[in-house]
Structures are given as C-alpha cells and as structure tokens.
Amino acid sequence: xxxxxxxxxxxxxxxxxxxxxxxxxxxxxxxxxxxxxxxxxxxxxxxxxxxxxxxxxxxxxxxxxxxxxxxxxxxxxxxxxxxxxxxxxxxxxxxxxxxxxxxxxxxxxxxxxxxxxxxxxxxxxxxxxxxxxxxxxxxxxxxxxxxxxxxxxxxxxxxxxxxxxxxxxxxxxxxxxxxxxxxxxxxxxxxxxxxxxxxxxxxxxxxxxxxxxxxxxxxxxxxxxxxxxxxxxxxxxxxxxxxxxxxxxxxxxxxxxxxxxxxxxxxxxxxxxxxxxxxxxxxxxxxxxxxxxxxxxxxxxxxxxxxxxxxxxxxxxxxxxxxxxxxxxxxxxxxxxxxxxxxxxxxxxxxxxxxxxxxxxxxxxxxxxxxxxxxxxxxxxxxxxxxxxxxxxxxxxxxxxxxxxxxxxxxxxxxxxxxxxxx
Numbered sequence: 001x002x003x004x005x006x007x008x009x010x011x012x013x014x015x016x017x018x019x020x021x022x023x024x025x026x027x028x029x030x031x032x033x034x035x036x037x038x039x040x041x042x043x044x045x046x047x048x049x050x051x052x053x054x055x056x057x058x059x060x061x062x063x064x065x066x067x068x069x070x071x072x073x074x075x076x077x078x079x080x081x082x083x084x085x086x087x088x089x090x091x092x093x094x095x096x097x098x099x100x101x102x103x104x105x106x107x108x109x110x111x112x113x114x115x116x117x118x119x120x121x122x123x124x125x126x127x128x129x130x131x132x133x134x135x136x137x138x139x140x141x142x143x144x145x146x147x148x149x150x151x152x153x154x155x156x157x158x159x160x161x162x163x164x165x166x167x168x169x170x171x172x173x174x175x176x177x178x179x180x181x182x183x184x185x186x187x188x189x190x191x192x193x194x195x196x197x198x199x200x201x202x203x204x205x206x207x208x209x210x211x212x213x214x215x216x217x218x219x220x221x222x223x224x225x226x227x228x229x230x231x232x233x234x235x236x237x238x239x240x241x242x243x244x245x246x247x248x249x250x251x252x253x254x255x256x257x258x259x260x261x262x263x264x265x266x267x268x269x270x271x272x273x274x275x276x277x278x279x280x281x282x283x284x285x286x287x288x289x290x291x292x293x294x295x296x297x298x299x300x301x302x303x304x305x306x307x308x309x310x311x312x313x314x315x316x317x318x319x320x321x322x323x324x325x326x327x328x329x330x331x332x333x334x335x336x337x338x339x340x341x342x343x344x345x346x347x348x349x350x351x352x353x354x355x356x357x358x359x360x361x362x363x364x365x366x367x368x369x370x371x372x373x374x375x376x377x378x379x380x381x382x383x384x385x386x387x388x389x390x391x392x393x394x395x396x397x398x399x400x401x402x403x404x405x406x407x408x409x410x411x412x413x414x415x416x417x418x419x420x421x422x423x
Contacts, residue, residue, distance in 0.1 A: 031055045032078035032149035037064055039086050047081070047110065050135035053142050056149075063089075067097045071105045073159075079148040084111040084118040084130075091121050098125065104155065106148035108141070110134050199223055201231055202303040204420050207392050208235075211364075211401055211413040218245030219362045219414035222253060226263050229304040232256070232271055235416045237315065237362040238294040239336075248292045248338075252281055274298035274311035278337055278345040282313075285338030293338035297360045301352070301418065308358075308418075309349045313337050317366065317378055320359045320385060321350075327386045329378070330358075355421030357389055364411035368400060392417040 034056045038044040041062065048058050059077070063086075064070050070080060108129045109122035119130050128148050134141040198207040208221035218238035225231050236252050238245040259277065262268035270276045277298050285292060297319055299310035312318065312332030319330040334345040352358075366377045384398050392415075396402050401413065 031146070032057070032153070033076055034058050034079050034081060034145060034149075035070060035077045036060045036081045037062075037070075037086070038083040039063060039088075040083075043083065043112075047135060050138045051142055051145075052138065053145070056145065067094065068101045071098070071103045071107065072101050073104045075105045077105050078152045079145050080105055080107045081145075082107055082109050082127075084109050084115070084122060091125065095125055104152070106152055108144055108148065110141075195222060195224075199225070199231065201225060204231070204301065204303050204418065205422065206231065206233060206416075206418055208414070208416045209392075209396070209401075211409060211415075213241070213364070213409040213412050217412045217414070218249060219364065219412040220249035220253060221360070221414050221416040222256065223416070224256075224260060226260055226271055229302055230272060231301045231303065232260070232299070233301070233360075233416060233418065234277070234296060234298040235315075235360045235362065235414055236294045236296045237364075237412075237414065239292055241412075244290065244292060248285065248290055248294060251284065251288070251290075252294065252296075255281055255284060272300050273347075274300060274309060275345045275347050278311055278313050278334065279343070282337040282339075282343050283341070286341055290338070293336045295336045295363070297332075297416075299418075306352045307349055308352050309347050311345050311347045313343075313345060314339075316363050316374070317361055317381055320361070320382070321356060322359070322385060322389055323353050323356045324389065327382050329382070352420060355389055357392070357395070357417060357419040357422065359385065359395060360416040360418075362412060362414040364409065364413035365399060365415075367410040368413070389419075389422065391422050392419070 032055075036044045036048060036058055038047075038060070039062045041060065044060050048060075069075060070077065103126060106128040107126070108131065109118075109127045110131045111118050112133060114132045122130050129144045131141055131144070195206075195208060198205055200206075206223040208223070210217055210219055210221065212219075218241060219236070220238075221233075221235040223231055223233035234252075234256065236249060238248040238252075256271065256277065259268065259271035259280070263271045270280065278296060281294070281296065285294065294313075295315035296313040297310060297315050298313070299308060301308045310319065310330070310332065311334060313334045314336035317329065318332060321328055321330055330348070330350070332346075332348050335343045337343070361381075365381065366374070369377045369380045371377045371380045384400075385395060387398070390398075393402075395417070396415070399415075401415070
C-alpha cells in the first residue's frame, strides 16, 4: 500500500509528518514500513504494483532532504528502496553525509539496466542488496525486503533491550548504593549498641569482639553491672544473616536494657535470672512473628561470692572454661528462643577458680575449622584453645581471628571472654 498523502511527485515531506501505522489491510497484517525513493513517480508506482506486497506499507519520496532522518536510529522505516538512476544526486555527498551518523536502516538499490558503476557505487555505500529490473522477478525483491525488515526489527529490539537493560542496571546500581548506605548506617547503630569497652569489676574482666561476614550481624554480645555484686552477660546468635537478623539482636539488647532498668527502678529481679530472661526472650520473639530464632548463653556472675550462674538456649559450641587444670566445655542445654512457646530452660551454677578464662563463642567459629562433622569440630576447637591461661588477644590468635577481614568469613563470629587472675 502506498501512503496517498506522499504520492505527489516532487513533494518534499518532513519526516515528523510521516506516521507509519501498523494496521490490517485486506486481511494482511502489515509487517514493515518501506520507503521508495525515486524521482520518477510512475516508475515507483510500477515497482510497488509489481511487488504486490500488502503486508508492507509503502511511502514515496522523489528526493531525500535529510538522509539521517531516513537511515538513522530515529527513522520510521524498516527498509528503503532507492533507484540507482536518480537525477541530480551526488553520491559522493551521500557518502560524506552517511559518515556523520550510524546507519540503521537497510537500503536496497534497484536499477533499470545492469550498470557496473551503479552497482559498485551502491554496494560501496553499504547497500544490503542490488536488483536489476526487479519487476520481472518481484518475488526475489519481496524476499529481500522481508529479510531486511526482519533484520532491522531484530536490531531495533536488541537496541531497545540493551537500553532497557542499561536503565535497569542504573536503577540497580542506585538501589545497591542506597542499600550499602543503609547497611553501613545500620552497622554503625548496631556497633554503638555493643559495650563501649571491656568491663573490670573486682578482679574480673569482661570483653567481647564481633567479627562480621557482612555489614550487619546476627551475632551480639553484651555485659553490664546491675548491683554492687552482680554482672549480667549474654551472647546471642540469631538465625540467618543481614538486616532482619540484626534487628532481632537489637530487640534482645533492648529487652535486657528494659529489665535492667526495671531492676534499678523497682527491684524487679528478672534480669538477674538467666532462666527468666530466656523465657522473656522466647515469648517476645514469638509474639513479634519475625520468623527468627536465636541461640543464647545468658549468665549472672556474682563477683563477691565467685558464683557464676548461666543458662544455655540451644547454643553451640558450649561455653569453654580454661584453667590451670585444663580446658573443657561447660554443661548446659535448652531449646533456642523464638521456636516453641512451651520452651523450658534450666540454670547451672559453678564456682569460678581464682585464675581462669571463659570463652563464649558463636557457631561461626566452627565454620573456620576444616574438620567434617560437629564432634570433630568441637574437639578441634578445644585443641586450638588449649594451653596456658592467656589474655583474650592471645586466644584470638589461637583461634585464627587476629587477621580476619569482614567479607572473608563464611559466617559471623562473636566472642565473649570472662577472665580472672590474668596479669
């Protein structure tokens, strides 16, 4: 079909006036927009009629005032048929014009006579094909046009896909930057909630260290004094990684802070009982429906009597006690908090030696061991820590934590040390 408004011979048409519409004509779905460039209208009409291709929409121009509008990326056409016998056309000027932009639309050149010079010029300009007297074998030209239209459509779709992908990548990079900023801010908040330094009370030392695999950690450790003779401590390892696990550690930190405040203001002794604190942590995690559970070790050290009372909630490895007599795991068992409402916890009380160091570690430390099963890992962990009673920094070295970097750990590692009698 020929756009009738463009079939006036010699008419100059600006390309913002060319609106190529995809529609159904005589039962055929239009597959492409074709521009015929010929300074003889009757010759162009004869070619279009011979093609008998209602699947294409044909536009006609006697001359092309702006080559880029026809062949560039913004062209409304899928293929251009150009007659090689155009009068008053400088092909050298055409070649220079085509160097200034990226040619996107394929061009098929047609001629009335077999002319080697015309063919060489056309192919030198990048023509997709060259036909002599195509009206005699229109099927070949139809096939060539269809091939060019398909190729151009694929190129255009590929370009659009690439542009969409670039936009998506830009959005993803922006989202990633925002996420990293949020993660960094969250890390600063979480680190600010940790004890500001070690705690020394009546010869006992409390210290902690968190080695994170990501910005935020599901591991957390804390200790604080609640009376003239008691220090409360806990270490927790929340299931999973990332923000949601870190939020759960903030919840547990807030729980202990609230109960400490209740003790100081109205002598509510819940915070001094590891069993009661685990029961509270269990109920709060369940009520909030975070789909998170946590393993915990909670303890109360009475530094006047030297008694240490602790409870274990599904935590591995068990607390480790290193004395002059050797090294061993402390006993204790109970379900993690946040799993079942009927959880029951128990407490164990030991008398602390005059000289010792106790290590409470999250299970991330086991991921750093090469042994295969859990029992072998637990035995290997004791072997690593075995030796003379030493300060926390030396124990970090025995554990291989003195040179680890964030991002190089398979899991978070939290370490809490309680010691006495270390010079």
